[in-house]
Amino acid sequence: MAHIALIGASGNVGTRLLKELAARGHQITALARDPGKIPAQPGVTAVRGDAADGAGLSTLLAGHDAVISALRFVGSDPATLIGAVRASGVKRYLVVGGAGSLLVASGQRLIDQPDFPAAYKPEAAGGAAFLDALRQAGDLDWTFLSPSALFVPGERTGKFRLGKDDLLVGEQGSSISYEDFAVALADEIERPAHVRERFTVGY
Numbered sequence: 515m516a517h518i519a520l521i522g523a524s525g526n527v528g529t530r531l532l533k534e535l536a537a538r539g540h541q542i543t544a545l546a547r548d549p550g551k552i553p554a555q556p557g558v559t560a561v562r563g564d565a566a567d568g569a570g571l572s573t574l575l576a577g578h579d580a581v582i583s584a585l586r587f588v589g590s591d592p593a594t595l596i597g598a599v600r601a602s603g604v605k606r607y608l609v610v611g612g613a614g615s616l617l618v619a620s621g622q623r624l625i626d627q628p629d630f631p632a633a634y635k636p637e638a639a640g641g642a643a644f645l646d647a648l649r650q651a652g653d654l655d656w657t658f659l660s661p662s663a664l665f666v667p668g669e670r671t672g673k674f675r676l677g678k679d680d681l682l683v684g685e686q687g688s689s690i691s692y693e694d695f696a697v698a699l700a701d702e703i704e705r706p707a708h709v710r711e712r713f714t715v716g717y
Contacts, residue, residue, distance in 0.1 A: 516703060519543045519575045519604070521565055521595070522584035524551040526667070527610050527692050531584055532558060534670075534696040538704070545574060565590055568598045575602035580703055584610040587640025592647040599654060606706075607648075608699060611660040613688075614638025615645055616681040616714055624663065624681055645712055655709045659699050662716035664689035672697055674715050682716030690716045 545563030668691025
């Protein structure tokens with residue numbers, strides 16, 4: 515059992531992570547701007563937290579075994595978040611990443627493809643910048659898990675593939691459910707295999 519702080523626990527991915535980690539018997543501090551949105555479940559303590567308040571956040575994170583960030587990149591600052599984790603004394607930091615910085619067959623990033631949707635570019639660029647910032651954080655045992663291109667609600671199958679920096683594409687294209695993404699990230703917490711690197715999950 516680990517004591518885990520989850521930033522952004524009320525979001526699309528955060529709620530799935532919370533459910534998965536709680537089901538595995540971990541103790542989770544669920545941080546959200548509105549803790550009232552966090553459903554009551556065993557092992558979960560809902561706490562009000564502001565990701566923009568680095569000093570306040572570091573105090574809330576202190577004493578945990580690991581921190582997970584499940585925030586949108588638009589509107590969040592990697593320097594503030596990484597600084598808060600560093601100041602808290604927690605070494606293990608896992609980030610719900612984006613697919614935009616993954617490489618396609620040409621060796622270029624997905625975000626740099628001419629058909630990449632303009633509406634998603636700000637979020638994808640933010641994710642790429644966050645990954646770059648983590649790669650400079652040599653004092654943290656960080657992990658950045660990128661989903662596949664299509665990242666949507668679905669089923670928890672527990673059946674998926676893992677990769678490193680290349681976009682995973684299967685018979686049905688490039689996709690992963692929030693639920694199976696949560697399984698992959700929870701697995702990484704319990705059996706660390708991608709410390710100080712990015713990896714990806716897809717069908």
